Amino acid sequence: SNRSGWSNNIRGGADFFINDLTTLTAEAMFDYDNENNHTDVHYRDFADDNGEKGDIFQETARYDHEEETEYDAEFSLNLDKQFDPDNKEHKLTAFTQYILDDETEDSEIEEEIIEGNIDNEDIRYQKVRNEEQEENFLTEVDFVYPFSEHGRIETGARSEFRTITNPYVVENKENGEWVKDMD
Numbered sequence: 001s002n003r004s005g006w007s008n009n010i011r012g013g014a015d016f017f018i019n020d021l022t023t024l025t026a027e028a029m030f031d032y033d034n035e036n037n038h039t040d041v042h043y044r045d046f047a048d049d050n051g052e053k054g055d056i057f058q059e060t061a062r063y064d065h066e067e068e069t070e071y072d073a074e075f076s077l078n079l080d081k082q083f084d085p086d087n088k089e090h091k092l093t094a095f096t097q098y099i100l101d102d103e104t105e106d107s108e109i110e111e112e113i114i115e116g117n118i119d120n121e122d123i124r125y126q127k128v129r130n131e132e133q134e135e136n137f138l139t140e141v142d143f144v145y146p147f148s149e150h151g152r153i154e155t156g157a158r159s160e161f162r163t164i165t166n167p168y169v170v171e172n173k174e175n176g177e178w179v180k181d182m183d
Contacts, residue, residue, distance in 0.1 A: 001037065001038065001039045001040075002037070002038045002039075003035065003036075003037045003038075004035065004036050004037075005033060005034055005035030005036060005068070006033070006034055007031065007032070007033040007034075008031070008032050008033075009029060009030060009031035009032070009072075010029070010030050011027070011028070011029040011030075012027070012028055012029075013025060013026060013027035013028070014026055020085065021081060021082040021083070021085060022079070022080070022081045022082070023079070023080045024077065024078070024079050025076075025077070025078040025079075025080075026075075026076070026077055027074075027075070027076045027078075028073075028074065028075050028076075029072070029073070029074040030071070030072070030073050031070075031071060031072040031073075032069075032070070032071045033068075033069065033070040033071070034067075034068070034069050035066075035067070035068040035069075036065075036066070036067055036068075037064075037065075037066040037067075037068065038063075038064070038065055038066075039062075039063070039064040039066075040061070040062070040063050040064075041061070041062045041064075042059065042060070042061050042062075042114075043058075043059065043060045043061075043062070044056055044058075044059050045057045045058045045059070045060075056115060058113060058115065059113070059114040059115040060111060060112065060113050060114065061111070061112045061114055062109065062110070062111045062112075063109065063110045063111075063112075064107055064108075064109045065107065065108050065109075066105055066106065066107040066108075067105075067106050068103065068104070068105045068106075069103070069104050070101070070102065070103040070104075071102050072099070072100065072101050072102075073098075073099070073100045074097065074098070074099045074100075075097070075098045076095070076096065076097040076098075077094075077095070077096050077097075078093070078094070078095045079092070079093065079094040079095075080092075080093050081093070087146060089144055089146045089152065090144065090145055090146055091143075091144055092141070092142070092143050092144075093141070093142045094139075094140070094141045094142075095138070095139070095140045095141075096137075096138065096139045096140075097136070097137070097138045097139075098135075098136070098137050098138075099134075099135070099136040099137075099138075100133075100134075100135050101132075101133070101134045101135075102131075102132070102133045103131075103132045103133075104129070104130070104131050104132075105128070105129070105130040105131075105132075106127070106128075106129050107126075107127065107128040107129075107130075108125075108126075108127055109125070109126040109127070109128065110123060110124070110125055110126075111123070111124045111125075111126070112124075124172070124173070125172070125173035126170065126171065126172050126173070126181075127170070127171045127173075127178065128168075128169070128170050128171075129167075129168070129169045130166070130167075130168050131165070131166065131167050131168075132164075132165075132166050133163075133164070133165045133166075134162065134163070134164045135162070135163045135164075136160065136161070136162050137160070137161045137162075138158075138159070138160045138161075139158070139159050139160075140156065140157070140158040140159075141156055141157050141158075142154070142155075142156035143155050143156065
């Protein structure tokens with residue numbers, strides 16, 4: 001196997017001081033990756049000779065060239081609100097975040113029977129496309145109210161929504177045409 005690639009990302013954020021007791025923080029991150037992966041695998045299948053390794057039944061070489069691209073994006077907002085400048089525990093915090101992760105793998109595969117006792121095509125060609133996408137949305141709110149020196153009320157809520165898609169397509173070259181593998 002030989003794997004190579006590069007990755008770049010950029011991240012930034014800012015605080016907005018709405019007043020002395022309220023701060024809004026915004027952040028964003030973008031990432032882009034590109035990889036090239038080459039894999040050469042040789043298989044040797046041996047015949048069973050009463051539990052012992054017999055002669056080579058078939059030898060196959062499989063070459064896989066894969067190009068992989070991925071990008072990620074993250075956005076978040078955070079609100080921090082204090083209600084009493086003399087009591088920093090009396091506060092409301094709210095947080096929301098969106099994350100998108102999108103990755104595509106494209107493989108071109110060549111499989112060759114080098115030696116064998118099977119009546120088959122000498123070289124088989126296959127293409128594989130794997131698209132993975134995940135989206136996450138998170139929101140969270142917390143409230144704290146200290147009503148005495150020894151007691152306080154805390155409440156909050158959190159929700160997370162996730163969507164994952166993963167279409168996977170395999171095509172085989174038959175008679176010069178690419179045909180989707182429906183198995």
